[in-house]
Amino acid sequence: MIDVLSPTLTWVAVGAAVWALVLVLADRPLPVDRPDGKAYLGLLALIEVGLLAQAVLGFIKLATADHDVPALSYGGYLLGSLLILPVALYWSLAERTRWGTAVLVVGALVIPVMIVRLGQVWTHG
Template sequence: MTDWLTATLLVVAAAAGIVVAVLLARDEPAQDRTFVLLGVVEVVVLVQLVYGVVALSGTDRDVSGVLFVSYLVGNLLALPIGVFWSLAERTRAGTAVLLVAILTVVALQLRLETIWGGVA
């Protein structure tokens, strides 16, 4: 994977996490602007999925392909699940679910970097 893609994802996810944490502290549901920011995070994750699959197909690294692609797909699905849950639950709990989804994306990203380094 590339450092710039990882850094971009972590910065955008951190910004989204801060926004959602503020909403959670204020006991407010997520707003349209929040979902736009989460959409940006999801686009970066989608770019990472495409780039990761292409990089995996052209590498000679000792990377478990199934594990790597599974993490890429899981990373892509984590945020939409949290968003749909948050839209169904328009309370503080729904906002908390968004924060957990963002933290899940960050954790999966860090694990992807470890897997790409050859540590399964």
């Protein structure tokens, strides 16, 4: 995958998961009307922009690959990773309990798993 972007996205997503876990443990929903909630939404937007850049660069690398890569699997992981956080955020905002915030924890932790899987599909085909 992309040498700098993938580890950066992984660690930022883990940080977002820890932030959401603190909210779950405090039994608070995501406070979208407060500065800390807006900062968290900004962090999720930053991750999403990084995932979009990864998807664009990943499709370019796929088109110019010099080895066999299962294009359907690889493209599915690239596009699937773009959908995880928006769905988790929508769910969290629809369910204003600690369990809605827990969905953000899971969504943020799925991102590193998707990135690792992208690397595996790219390397091993």
